[in-house]
Amino acid sequence: MASSLSFPQRTSRSIAVGPQRDKDAAVRQTDSDAALARLSAVKRGYLHDPFIAHLVPRPEFQTPRPPLINIGTYLRSSALDELVDRWLDLSLQQGKQCQIISLGAGSDTRFWRIASGPKSSALASYVELDLEENVVKKAKAIRKSIELSTVLGDAEQIQIRRGGCELHARKYHLLSADLRKLNTLNQLFESQQTGEAPLLSPGIPVLLIFECVLVYMTPDESNRLIERFADYCQPTLTPLGAVVYEMFNVGDSFGRVMLNNLSARGISLPGATPYPSKQSLAARFLQHGFTGAHALTLRDVRYLYIDVRESERISKLEMLDEVEELDLVLDHYAITWGYSSPTADAALWSTWALYPKSSVQNDHDEEDL
Secondary structure, three states, X not given: OHHHHOOOOOOOOOOOOHHHOOOOHHHHHHXXXXXXXXXXXXXXXXXXXXXXXXXXXOHHHOOOOOHHHHHHHHHHHHHHHHHHHHHHHHHHHOOOOEEEEEEOOOOOOHHHHHHOOXXXXXXXXXXXEEOHHHHHHHHHHHHHOHHHHHHHOXXXXXXXXXXXXXXXXXXXXXXXXXXXXXXXXXXXXXXXXXXXXXXXXXXOOEEEEEEOOHHHOOHHHHHHHHXXXXXXXXXXXXXXXXXXXXXXXXXXXXXXXHHHHHHHOOOOOOOOOOOOOHHHHHHHHHOOOOOEEEEEEHXXXXXXXXXXXXXXXXXXXXXXXXXXXXXXXXXXXXXXXEEEOOHHHHHHHOOOOOOOOOOOOXXXXXXXX
């Protein structure tokens, strides 16, 4: 049952190299599932994304996903989009652009949506990290698509390095990395070529996106990863934000069924077990010196954080009979965000959050720390 209800995940396909490759093949495949789910949600009218079709093979022949998948994809995307959009706004209010790092980016199209939208001026740079073979695949898709490559800038500004394992443009960088090995992130923090600066600039707000990434790593590995960015940003008083989408609360009966179904596909979730509640998800960031952290389930998002008019629009797209089943699934997926800010700007960055819609009435409560 869980396999039919679990939402396809964009995962960190950058978490496996060498001997681990075969072991993690099933995990890497989940990115294709997530891309197809997003394409389905776009075709059905839940989302607007003119770029996803360029990252999916033969998009015109892909089969639409069930309403449960489409709605889950919509809720996940809406929450993440709003948090990223608010981070861009706050950066501009501070009088700065921001840097976004998408870890385990897979087939994500967020850079293109930002760069072609009204907030493009807020973006200083956008870095995507992923497994080498997937970076090569995405780089090829970008070069093949006029729509994708045009957004990067003039052709002479686009550089392909390391035999296609890296792509660099004026604001966009696509790099191979193993998130479990911090030394593969050196390009972010250290100069790799004479005359070139590190990809991360001190003092410019940094937003990390972990879209179903940390759940596939051990807690020690994910903690080291978060700590590396915190250690870089906090001494330089650089505002740091992180947003995570992942499964959690896998200790109940439904969670155990979910784990068993994923295990049958060769997928394990070592990063899910330590986080049985929204409070525990938020606490993960506080232990690394973040100023504040919050967590919501996708069920919270559905009932409290989507405007009633938008909810009415979504309800008319497809017939949904399995409302109770949907809510059960949504209770096992969470959006978590944490922020760390310099003392002088703490009040500004503390406003970074999802806010309940005033027109929505429900007895769900946001839990935060």
